Amino acid sequence: MIPSQARVVVVGGGIVGTSVAYHLTRLGWRDVALLEQGSVSGGTTWHAAGLVGQLRASSNLTRLIRYSADLYGRLEAETGQATGWKRCGSLSVARTAERMVQLERNAALARSYGIEAEVISVKRAGERYPLMRTDDLVGAVWIPGDGKANPADITQALAKGARAGGAAIHEGVKVTGVRLERGAVAGVETSQGPIATEILVNCAGMWARELGRMSGVAVPLHACEHMYIVTNPMDGVTPDLPVMRDADGHIYFKEEVAGLLMGGFDPWAKPWGMDGIPEGFTFGTLAEDWDKFEILMQNAIQRVPALASAQVRLLMNGPESFTPDNYFILGEAPEVRRYYVGAGFCSGGIAAAGGAGRALAEWIVEDRPSMDLWQADIRRFAPFHANPEFLRERVSEIVGVHYFVAFPNREIETGRGLRLSPLYGRLRNRRACFGNKMGWERANWFAPEGVTPETVYSFGRQNWFPYVAAEHRACREAVAVFDQTSFSKFRLEGPDAESVLQRLCANDVAVAPGRMVYTGMLNERGGFESDLTVTRLSAEAYLIVTGSAQTTRDAHWIRRHIDGARATLTDVTGAYAVLGVMGPRARDLLARLTQADLSNAAFPFATSREIWLGRALVRASRITYVGELGWELYVPAEFAADVYDALHAAGAEDLGLQDAGYYAIDSLRMEKGYRAWGRELTTDDTPLEAGLGFAVRFDKTVPFIGRDALLKQRGKPLAKRLVSFVLDDPGALPLGDEPVWSEGAIVGSTTSAAYGHTVGRAVALGYVRRGTGVDSGYLDAARFEVEIAGDRFAARGSLRAPYDPDGLRIKS
Numbered sequence: 001m002i003p004s005q006a007r008v009v010v011v012g013g014g015i016v017g018t019s020v021a022y023h024l025t026r027l028g029w030r031d032v033a034l035l036e037q038g039s040v041s042g043g044t045t046w047h048a049a050g051l052v053g054q055l056r057a058s059s060n061l062t063r064l065i066r067y068s069a070d071l072y073g074r075l076e077a078e079t080g081q082a083t084g085w086k087r088c089g090s091l092s093v094a095r096t097a098e099r100m101v102q103l104e105r106n107a108a109l110a111r112s113y114g115i116e117a118e119v120i121s122v123k124r125a126g127e128r129y130p131l132m133r134t135d136d137l138v139g140a141v142w143i144p145g146d147g148k149a150n151p152a153d154i155t156q157a158l159a160k161g162a163r164a165g166g167a168a169i170h171e172g173v174k175v176t177g178v179r180l181e182r183g184a185v186a187g188v189e190t191s192q193g194p195i196a197t198e199i200l201v202n203c204a205g206m207w208a209r210e211l212g213r214m215s216g217v218a219v220p221l222h223a224c225e226h227m228y229i230v231t232n233p234m235d236g237v238t239p240d241l242p243v244m245r246d247a248d249g250h251i252y253f254k255e256e257v258a259g260l261l262m263g264g265f266d267p268w269a270k271p272w273g274m275d276g277i278p279e280g281f282t283f284g285t286l287a288e289d290w291d292k293f294e295i296l297m298q299n300a301i302q303r304v305p306a307l308a309s310a311q312v313r314l315l316m317n318g319p320e321s322f323t324p325d326n327y328f329i330l331g332e333a334p335e336v337r338r339y340y341v342g343a344g345f346c347s348g349g350i351a352a353a354g355g356a357g358r359a360l361a362e363w364i365v366e367d368r369p370s371m372d373l374w375q376a377d378i379r380r381f382a383p384f385h386a387n388p389e390f391l392r393e394r395v396s397e398i399v400g401v402h403y404f405v406a407f408p409n410r411e412i413e414t415g416r417g418l419r420l421s422p423l424y425g426r427l428r429n430r431r432a433c434f435g436n437k438m439g440w441e442r443a444n445w446f447a448p449e450g451v452t453p454e455t456v457y458s459f460g461r462q463n464w465f466p467y468v469a470a471e472h473r474a475c476r477e478a479v480a481v482f483d484q485t486s487f488s489k490f491r492l493e494g495p496d497a498e499s500v501l502q503r504l505c506a507n508d509v510a511v512a513p514g515r516m517v518y519t520g521m522l523n524e525r526g527g528f529e530s531d532l533t534v535t536r537l538s539a540e541a542y543l544i545v546t547g548s549a550q551t552t553r554d555a556h557w558i559r560r561h562i563d564g565a566r567a568t569l570t571d572v573t574g575a576y577a578v579l580g581v582m583g584p585r586a587r588d589l590l591a592r593l594t595q596a597d598l599s600n601a602a603f604p605f606a607t608s609r610e611i612w613l614g615r616a617l618v619r620a621s622r623i624t625y626v627g628e629l630g631w632e633l634y635v636p637a638e639f640a641a642d643v644y645d646a647l648h649a650a651g652a653e654d655l656g657l658q659d660a661g662y663y664a665i666d667s668l669r670m671e672k673g674y675r676a677w678g679r680e681l682t683t684d685d686t687p688l689e690a691g692l693g694f695a696v697r698f699d700k701t702v703p704f705i706g707r708d709a710l711l712k713q714r715g716k717p718l719a720k721r722l723v724s725f726v727l728d729d730p731g732a733l734p735l736g737d738e739p740v741w742s743e744g745a746i747v748g749s750t751t752s753a754a755y756g757h758t759v760g761r762a763v764a765l766g767y768v769r770r771g772t773g774v775d776s777g778y779l780d781a782a783r784f785e786v787e788i789a790g791d792r793f794a795a796r797g798s799l800r801a802p803y804d805p806d807g808l809r810i811k812s
């Protein structure tokens with residue numbers, strides 16, 4: 001019998017749902033009802049291969065999986081249910097020099113996250129995996145802490161642990177609807193009657209998108225076929241054989257009952273479930289597809305020749321859900337209060353479930369995440385991401401991304417051309433090479449006449465290097481125009497707009513109309529929820545501008561905190577194009593198109609006003625992200641092309657106006673030490689640690705969220721601090737996420753890096769940690785090294801920006 005009421009209802013009895021229920025009970029919540037339409041572990045979980053590799057793309061996601069490995073190691077003793085967990089280690093092999101660079105980078109990253117990882121020779125790799133052919137390999141990486149497990153058994157153990165903690169698990173109960181009241185969860189309808197609840201957790205695996213749609217919640221995932229074979233016992237296959245990954249062959253291997261389990265991620269996958277998941281699909285498999293498996297099989301025989309004569313006892317084809325960016329989905333849905341999602345595990349759900357379940361349980365209990373989980377946060381998506389047509393196209397590519405060589409700047413090819421700036425056609429005609437962010441096509445760099453605007457991927461200097469150098473110089477020495485239309489833009493209007501923003505922003509936004517304020521929005525821990533500029537338009541209206549990827553997240557954060565106040569937030573992202581006109585000759589250029597007084601006295605830094613420019617009325621805001629004199633022009637979308645043409649007509653000849661793209665922005669902003677949200681500024685970093693104390697007003701009358709946490713930190717030595725690095729060797733090419741060494745120990749890691757074309761060296765930003773405090777005295781004396789793919793490069797670290805002698809402030 002299902003209850004009529006529960007404090008929280010978890011939908012889905014796969015490894016993720018049971019982990020959430022288990023961890024909720026560990027946090028003291030006993031009134032937990034888990035509903036499963038079939039039987040526990042009957043969705044995707046039961047047929048998973050069971051590999052548990054720890055390394056992920058961020059330190060916090062890696063922490064989650066390390067926790068999974070720890071949990072799986074002790075669950076059997078705790079619950080009495082076997083889990084099949086074995087810490088057998090993993091071996092990743094490289095067939096090419098480029099793959100080896102990636103493995104070396106991964107090993108360095110792993111070490112900076114505290115995971116033991118060793119680059120080993122081909123000979124030693126062969127000793128660890130005697131069945132493997134090695135004469136065609138370049139090298140390998142060995143991670144001893146990785147392991148494998150039996151997914152169905154772990155799920156049963158988590159379910160048993162959850163029950164022991166007080167949770168009730170109901171099998172054969174399907175959730176058919178979700179009842180909402182005033183934008184929040186109020187209950188669920190099920191095949192066995194309603195349950196009143198204020199908290200719903202959608203852990204419905206590949207069914208999660210459909211379940212979300214019932215309540216207007218976008219859960220962007222789509223199922224794809226995923227296949228592996230299992231052989232009969234083979235000579236030389238023992239239970240402690242490591243997991244082996246040969247990404248160049250798109251394949252992985254694991255011991256399974258003295259035989260080999262071999263599966264993989266072929267470059268183009270087959271989406272499944274286009275017309276919905278068939279009713280009653282439980283413990284289901286899909287038809288064998290040997291044609292599709294052929295490429296994996298050939299590669300597998302090349303790697304493990306004994307497979308050619310092994311008896312295959314099973315070809316498993318099971319569906320798994322994938323997301324548009326290959327990261328899973330976690331967190332409170334922005335559309336419905338107290339509606340949580342844990343789904344879209346992209347073939348990593350067994351490895352991730354322990355940590356992801358704990359993180360989601362903490363999120364539910366504390367009503368906020370306990371650490372920065374932006375890469376997995378559901379708010380990184382917008383509603384368009386859940387469009388089935390887009391998803392089908394995207395996931396067919398995304399499955400293969402698992403084993404792509406992760407070249408810097410690699411762009412996804414599918415699902416492109418979705419959101420276009422009004423200038424798109426013009427920029428394409430000027431040979432822009434486009435990248436993609438939040439669905440927007442954005443110019444990364446411009447090819448000169450006769451050069452194809454395509455990035456040639458490599459770990460070395462890529463083909464665009466000299467062209468971006470020219471764009472950079474144009475901005476530092478003359479004037480450049482950047483299409484920054486993808487910025488997220490909001491209007492906040494109403495009698496309480498000021499008080500809402502005063503509470504949300506660390507800086508003082510009670511300024512006169514026409515003033516701009518650079519500020520962070522912080523959480524209670526003092527960490528950055530966002531980093532933005534706020535322009536006061538009038539007594540009751542503000543324009544808020546934030547990063548392109550933050551639209552959903554920032555709108556959610558602001559709306560949640562309006563909390564009944566008389567203020568309305570409107571997303572106006574698509575209504576305005578943004579043209580950044582930047583460089584020492586920006587004033588001369590604009591003056592040719594306007595009567596407005598652009599002098600420093602009449603139009604000082606951090607002010608904004610509407611001016612006639614050419615034939616359009618535009619909002620000109622004197623601000624910069626590249627550290628030069630300049631204006632961001634907010635142009636009604638329909639006038640953007642005319643303004644852009646007028647700028648070129650006025651400035652191309654004698655002022656040296658040049659189009660410039662996002663790679664130039666990166667190089668310019670890094671030299672000036674300007675921070676980026678999501679890289680330097682995350683929910684775990686405070687303005688004091690990030691060197692942005694100047695944008696915090698402790699003395700304003702309305703206390704802002706995070707103030708108490710900052711007050712505790714203020715005046716004490718900072719054990720972690722953001723530092724600008726300049727690398728001594730002009731040939732060094734850091735990319736971000738590299739370990740930073742000092743005196744033989746890892747003391748931090750880089751967050752972003754670029755080549756600084758003005759300083760003539762690679763520049764990076766990164767956090768340095770030191771128990772007794774990081775200050776200029778320490779930095780001046782310290783000798784740093786940045787580790788790039790296993791090699792260490794000497795670097796100078798400073799709190800000051802490499803290019804601006806006196807500045808960590810946004811100014812011109």
Ligand SMILES: Cc1cc2nc3c(=O)[nH]c(=O)nc-3n(C[C@H](O)[C@H](O)[C@H](O)COP(=O)(O)OP(=O)(O)OC[C@H]3O[C@@H](n4cnc5c(N)ncnc54)[C@H](O)[C@@H]3O)c2cc1C
Nearest residue numbers: 012014016037043044045049050051175205348349350351
């Ligand atoms: C062939 C294959 C190999 C894999 N190998 C690995 C591996 O080696 N390592 C790894 O980490 N991952 C692997 N995975 C991925 C892993 O299996 C998944 O990521 C994981 O099982 C997802 O778990 P889940 O709980 O999110 O989904 P599921 O296990 O699918 O659970 C969701 C549950 O929700 C239930 N449900 C849905 N809708 C409703 C509703 N309306 N009402 C009630 N219940 C509902 C379903 O019945 C289902 O049981 C593999 C996947 C495949 C297909």
